[in-house]
Amino acid sequence: MIGKKNYRLFITALLFLVTACVTVNIYFPAAEVRKAAEDIVKDVRQKQGQENGQDTTTSPTSWLFSVSEAHAAGELTVSNATIRQLKDRMKKRFPSLAPYMKRGLVGEGLDGLLSIRSLAGLGLKQKAALKKLVDAENKDRMALYRAVAQALNIPASQISRVQAIFAQQWQKTAPKGTFIEKKPGKWVRK
């Protein structure tokens, strides 16, 4: 017969062993994500023509294997064809988004996504256009975060951490006048 005290000791030891067995250390490559975020965001927000004179024309080598040279220009720590193409789309979209950001209509959230802060002063047609623009940008951003996570072998459950790191860079490089989410729900104008 095991005594009550011994029984407790046995259970505690068993629990310790079990938890020791199931402890899983998930490595999150924060430094790599941060570097990727810096490079990608810088490239997206860089003004046209500020690309060290690199050729921005697309020159497909053949229809089977068309590769844009401009895409290959920025050599990042994390990059692949999907990331390059998404980056290119966001770069083209940014000049359309920037005026809305400067006017304080669109803000940079803590989740690395754009958020419409206000639609004041916009006609219904402009509202629709802005919403579509923000939706398209957020869709591309989420695809970008998934692609970066995939490239760095980060599990899907950790995507929110990738988003948070990217959010810092988006906020840092946002145009003056943009609303920035400093803390959850707390927005300040840059």
Added chain:
Amino acid sequence: MRGLFSLLFFFALALAMAVFHCPCLHAYPLDSNDQGGLRPHAKALWQAIKHYPHGEFETKQDPQGLHVKCRLLLKGLAGQKDEDHAFEDLDIFLNLQADGSFSPGAEDFSWTIKAAWPRGQVLFFPWFFDLSQIKGSLKARGRVRNGSLHIDDLLIYGPFTIKAGGVHLPLQGKSASSDYLQRLLGSNWQMSADIQRAYNLFVRDAFSDSHPIVKEFRPEGSAEVRGQGDNVFLTLAGQLLYRSKKFIDGLKAVVCYPLKKDRCEKGYVSWQDMFLGPLLPKGVFRSPEEIGISGKKLPVTLCHDRGSFGPLSLDLGNGTISFGEASFLFSHGTLVLRGIKIKDLKPHKLFREVPLDIVVEGNLPEARFNGDRLVFKGSLNVEVAGGMVQIKNIWIEPYAAILRWGADIYFKHINLKAVTENTSFGLVTGAVEGWVKGLVMSGSQPEAFDLLVKTDEKASHSKKISIKAIENLSILGGGGGSVSFLGQLFKEFSYSKIGISCRLKNDVFELHGLYRKGDREYLVKRGFFGGVNVINMNPKGKISFRDMLDRLKRIGKSSQSKVEVR
């Protein structure tokens, strides 16, 4: 779909509901605050009416009941349900008449309504409508009795024409919007539309930002959707253009959707001619005008919660592609393809840039979604250059932000002479085998792969390599591409083995020769009695995507290489 129907009936319902709670029926004056019982859309309109009343009304009481006439001109209306649903600058001419008893709880009156909206903007995200471009009007008559709204006739003109009758909707109690939709669909109604106009309004303008490809399509013709009994019929006739060029001609669709859960209905989609030319860039097809699929009929079966189409066999002139059935569940958006077969497909006769004779056979018994990825079972077998290529584990992510697809490719007995003799790479003889594992393509760009090419020892071909090919291999391996003066005296050299591996990951290529001696890594190894070695000059390093592009560009241009000749 639900959003679309909600949109169609948004105005009709809002107007109708507003009319039945019109202040002229219950209380004077127009600015009464009595809004009890109004539904949200009607409340929005009510607010608007309250602030912009311009009109006249008259009432008359006689033994048959109360007779009401109300004429309103509502100008510059604005309202908002939420950020996604709003209207502004809306002008509405409203003319309504009601006769009968309006006693609360025992309403029994007939009504007629005429309305027109010559101006305004409506947002029903992602749809936006400028009503000045799509002026519309509505005529309806019916009755309110026993707590139900009866619509005997409804006629709406706008971007499409809707005719309906025999609609019964409960006005009391709580009913889900799906119940209303079910009742509306179950009545006798008919909607006809110009396909191009409807496509532009509901598809192109709303989704071209997120899916730019929708801008490339232009359907033309007419469509009619008809509700009859427990079925909704769609009849469509027209043509489909892609980048302003005819893609499908003589398109016809006759399908039927059953509203009852336990039934399925058969229909078809047919066309006279399908031209594949416009789908790919100019110059890709050998003779675009000849690439066509004619006179086909695709059976379609629609059930309440699922649909399927097939079988279909497409004769491309140089090969056949067929599939047994494609089925999808509406609720999950899942698609399953069965029985995909490719027979005797000859891409070299279809495409201009295919320099080799290629014959493709394939059997893909099933394709099913695994998450966002449509995964194909089975394989494609390709006969090319005297060898065989097998393509397995094919997948595609059709809904990804950038379309991605991938496969594993294995090849053997590939005759290098056949591959290289008509290219700028330079002549190489011999045979190779190998694989491309984990190929991932993003759009038309390679994202990842693991390539291995090595001499196929089983094949008995002479093994020679030309100066030009040596130069180009040398460039790939990081060399300067210069052949010594001694080497220039020969046109070709013998070799013993070719062995190259190349991996692409995160925009970095890792290129290696398979044969090592000391710290040297050979892409091409000479034989015992002489020949040529091509050495990988960068055996430990990695090549950036851009650098590899530069090397590929230099291939074919160079006339020099650095090689060992003995």
